[in-house]
Amino acid sequence: MQEPALDLVIAALEKIRETRDRLPRASRISLTRLSRIVPNKATLLAPVRERVRVCTKCPNLACSRTQTVFGVGNPDAEIMFIGEAPGVDEDAQGEPFVGRAGQLLTRIIKAMGFAREDVYIANILKCRPDMPPGSFGNRAPTSLEMQTCRPYLVEQIDIIQPKVLVALGAVAVEGMLGTRGTMRELRGRWHSYNGTPLMITYHPAYLLRNQAPSEKRKVWEDMLQVLERLEQPITEKQRNYFL
DSSP states (O other): OHHHHHHHHHHHHHHHHHHTOOOOOOOHHHHHHHHHHSOOHHHHHHHHHHHHHTOOSSHHHHHHOSSOOOOEEOTTOSEEEEESOOOHHHHHHTSSSOSHHHHHHHHHHHHTTOOGGGSEEEESOSSOOOOOTTOOSOOOOOHHHHHHHHHHHHHHHHHHOOSEEEEESHHHHHHHHSOOOOHHHHTTSEEEETTEEEEEEOOHHHHHHOOOHHHHHHHHHHHHHHHHHTTOOOOHHHHTOOO
């Protein structure tokens, strides 16, 4: 029903342009009906979120998780950041990138001139990878786990339709593209994901482990390329910025 409704609206606007007629008026009832015919992106994401919430495709993860971590942010975002999997903090709060690495990602987003609420953030895997009893920390998702969960991310991207995708780390790249490579080979240049420009950069957790200014600058140079692709104004302060 969505495409016929849009076709009618476009045809009406074209007719107005050709006849130079007065602007159309629509009642509140008509606008409400049209909004029901053409659902917004948040509405389209809701059933995907619900399927993720009750997903048991990976029985071991379904048993060990506190909750699934779907994604957060603006469904109409121009930028979508994609990580590998939730950690212990994300599993507890149900939101991606809320731990130390997430706090650094939020600072990067703000330095780019956006609020966290302006972008969309998600992971390849929607459950925290399970850990052996008595062990601490987080583990990377397996290839099979990412392959199993990847269709949910594909749906998110198809609905949000961001102008730019940013993959955070080599594991996220493997989950998205199915290829492995070193970050030295992958980052700093544009790739493509189903026709959408894809920038690959280091995961914020890497920068927490490696505090070298040269590594932080590499990530920022990648973000400058993202801003340029989006045709966003870049200040001199931003060009010289180090994380």
